[in-house]
Amino acid sequence: MTVIVVGAGPTGLMLAGDLAEAGTEVRILERRAEESNLTRAFAVHARTLEQLDARGLADELVDQGFPVKGVDVTFGERGLHLSMDHPESRFPYVLMVQQARTEALLQRRVERLGVPIVRGAEVTGLAQDEDGVTLTVRTAEGEHTERAAYAVGADGAHSTLRGLLGVRFSGHSYDTHIILADVRLQDELPPRVNPFIGHDGIALLPPYGDGWFRATIWDRTRQDAPLTEPVTFDEVADSLRRLSGGRLHLAETRWSTRFLSERRQARHYRVGRVFLAGDAAHVHSPMGAMGMSTGIQDAANLSWKLAAAERGLAPAWLLDSYESERHPVGRATLRLSDILLRMAVAPAAVRAVRSYVAPALMGVERVARRVRLLMSGLGYSYTPSAAVTSSDATGERVGDVPLTVDGTDTRLYAEMDGLRFLLVDTSPDGAAADAARPWADRVRVVRARGDLPGGATALLVRPDGYAAWDARPGQDGVAGRVREALAQWAGPMGART
Secondary structure, eight states: OEEEEOSSSSSHHHHHHHHHHHHEEEEEEESSOOOOOOOOOOOOOHHHHHHHHHTTOHHHHHHEEEEOEEEEEEEEEEEEEEEEOOOSSSSSSEOOHHHHHHHHHHHHHHHHOOOEEEEEEEEEEEEEETEEEEEEEEEETTTEEEEESSSEEEEOOTHHHHHTTTTTTEEEEEEEEEEEEEEEEOOOOHHHHHHEETTTTTEEEBOOOOSSEEEEEGGGGGSSOTTTSOHHHHHHHHHHHTTTOOOEEEEEEEEEEEEEEEEEEEOSSSSSEEEEEETTTTTTTSSTTHHHHHHHHHHHHHHHHHHHTTTOOOOTTTTHHHHHHHHHHHHHHHHHHHHHHHHOOOHHHHHHHHHHHHHHHHHHHHHHHHHHHHHTTTTOOOOOOOSSSSTTTTTOOOOOEEEETTEEEEEEGGGOOOSSEEEEEEEOOOHHHHHHHHGGOOOOOOBSOOOOGGOSSSSEEEETTTEEEOOOOTSSSHHHHHHHHHHHHHHHHHHHO
């Protein structure tokens, strides 16, 4: 049966592309009749680039963006620097790129795979039973029903599917309305993310690399402006000048909007056969630019699990692990973005000391490293399910490492496809690789030379780039242990559908 994805934003497109690559029938329903030109997101973080890299998509996007290796925050006459240079990743930066370009990349993929995108299709009803999900859909031709094995709500902060499920969206709205604008300045700024924190709020200016900047502005003096009121050149110019202490002078704008920022998270990411992902599951302030990246990572976590379930190969616990793994990540992302925003638009008592406290705090290497890893997504790991036999690495992010396979130099992520497990065996006898052969329809098995993370001699990597199992030097019974891990994660030996 089909999987229906509701929402054709980055999260929905990533998920649908993965499912189609895995051979799962999938279709996308999109409420908007026309493609959106809204471009709120402006950055892709390192962990999301790694997910795209596993699918052969990252380099094309990197070529269209501008890599930034740090954040320079200005507090009046004082400042601090936060490094976004990640030695742990092939992508030691945050990529500045318009959301529209990320969406276009993912949409070309689903179009190449023949995934239908039905635009102007609004979901108005939902029912589910033990065999599937029935959606009531309204189009220009009237209402009809569609049946699927599973449905995923990737339909944004005002998710219809979340409402139909009755899932609580806990949290609150921030008082200050936010202005977004693409701007060109009269001033020279360094090629970094440039936050200017003033008495009345903050202006955040990451560069696109072509002379334009994405201005994200919180200005107390304009916090009550109606969301429907057009953003003017003079308003943006005045806010930038005041919040930067006279340092910034606006030359030109090409796009602008006003919106209300929220901090909310769905109580549950799964209800029966229906899942929530992306902004339908979590929304937060633009501080840290983590929203789109977190949604794409949701999709990477869920897609291979749904594909396995649709083929009848998913162990009973696997679909539940989507919520148990991604809900804590969403919660941590909300907390981090909230802390960053509250520091920037703090009350008077905090404003008096933040220019001293923040640099001192971020001057502690352990704190700065933790913030960098969480913001980039590189610092998250997953708690192993009680249903699997854990090894030293289970649940940890797997970084890219150089490998030699059949005499050819390559790297671990180049051997991945985002669909199958990857077993890399660097041991002399290849015991793990030999034992994994009966799972060849679900596991890519590679004999290689190279140094695996943690000094492992064999490593089973999940399709989303986290470790399922590993073997270390001197451990006995590797063949039996890898067979046990594969049966727990990927289903019975030789099972096919």
